[in-house]
Amino acid sequence: MEDLAPAAAYGHKLPAAMQAFGIVTPCRRGQQIYAREDPVDSWYHVISGLARKSTVFSDGRRRIVDFLVPGDFFGFSARRERDFDVEAVTDGTVVAAFPRRRLEALADTDRDVARLLRDLACETISRLQGRILILGRVTAMKKVGAFLVEMARRSHDATVVDIMLTMSRYDIADYLGLSVETVSRAMTVLQHRRCIELRGNHLIKILRLEELD
């Protein structure tokens, strides 16, 4: 029952001149899309599924910098090498790659494309700033609550109450800077307070959104 709707919803927003040379690639769970130190030679668009941008600290801890959902762009960088790894979280994650040179050449001649790229970069900035606010929350409960609200907002379903959390609890922990156990405990507390309802481990229904924030 993987959501296919968002792909259709966002695909058509791209200018035809851009879509023409997007290289669509389906990925398996865990498959790497790019790695640290790779050359920055493409920009990417998530068509379906979920991807995670992460890095590993010297002490072995992994930090997830960003989750990428359908409609998100990623891979923006003014540098020559990647700072992070990006992997598909689920089977059936589909991304389109846009060769950087061609895309920038297109932006040079097509002002709509240039504007789109600017807007997409600005969207990324907004997302990361929101992310920083989540990390700035004090308690684990607040962090997990804010995370759920963020994911509800970003899931492109019309209903904001049902969230499909395809990522694992470990991913969530590495995203929020908490231990898996703390994430798990926060979830059960939220459930007992009847703020959320868990149906299986990954389908979550939000009952009282205002309490989460």
Added chain:
Amino acid sequence: MEDLAPAAAYGHKLPAAMQAFGIVTPCRRGQQIYAREDPVDSWYHVISGLARKSTVFSDGRRRIVDFLVPGDFFGFSARRERDFDVEAVTDGTVVAAFPRRRLEALADTDRDVARLLRDLACETISRLQGRILILGRVTAMKKVGAFLVEMARRSHDATVVDIMLTMSRYDIADYLGLSVETVSRAMTVLQHRRCIELRGNHLIKILRLEELD
């Protein structure tokens, strides 16, 4: 690990066509540059001093999303309203404001400006991602250490060892998501370990950079 600070890369070579209509404004300590809910009608460039981008949570806690040093651009947004406040931290902070419409019109006709704006947005993305990694650090010591390293890198002095931390400990605490007391304690511990040397409250000399990370 990262490329040079944006200050070095862009600070002194804005295209003449852009500089022509930048509105230069000196600010006093604490003076607001823009506020939440303000219309997004300008982009900004820090010329000197220091600014902070922040928001206040419903529980009254302030979170600083970004410090802005000379050379940084800010105010990028694809939205209509601001999500954050930006204030000058020190007297003598000077920023240049670029009216959004004029700047975007210029970008439409001047591909160098268009590229510059893209690159600047990408720089902001890199900075925010680095920021997320700092917040993801586990202990307060690591956070403060990583903060000092970040500020050393971004200060546009050639010497990377002497940092002028013009912001208060409160600002640092709100930036790192710690209490002021914890920041203060971390500083004294780092000093006792002879990783840093404090001369006055705001001038810091880094003795052993590698230990901070």
Added chain:
DNA sequence: CGTAGTCTTGAGTATCCTCAACGAGGGTGG
């Protein structure tokens, strides 16, 4: 020189992490 804001230090407490064990689900091979 006084005052307000800033910085540091201390004591006690709450929160979260670590370590450990166990249960549930999915995939694989016999």
Added chain:
DNA sequence: CCACCCTCGTTGAGGATACTCAAGACTACG
């Protein structure tokens, strides 16, 4: 089809870390 394994998720106990509250020292500035 079932047994097994492996990953994932949950729960518990104990300990470390950072927060809160409180007080005192220092600084900048009028």
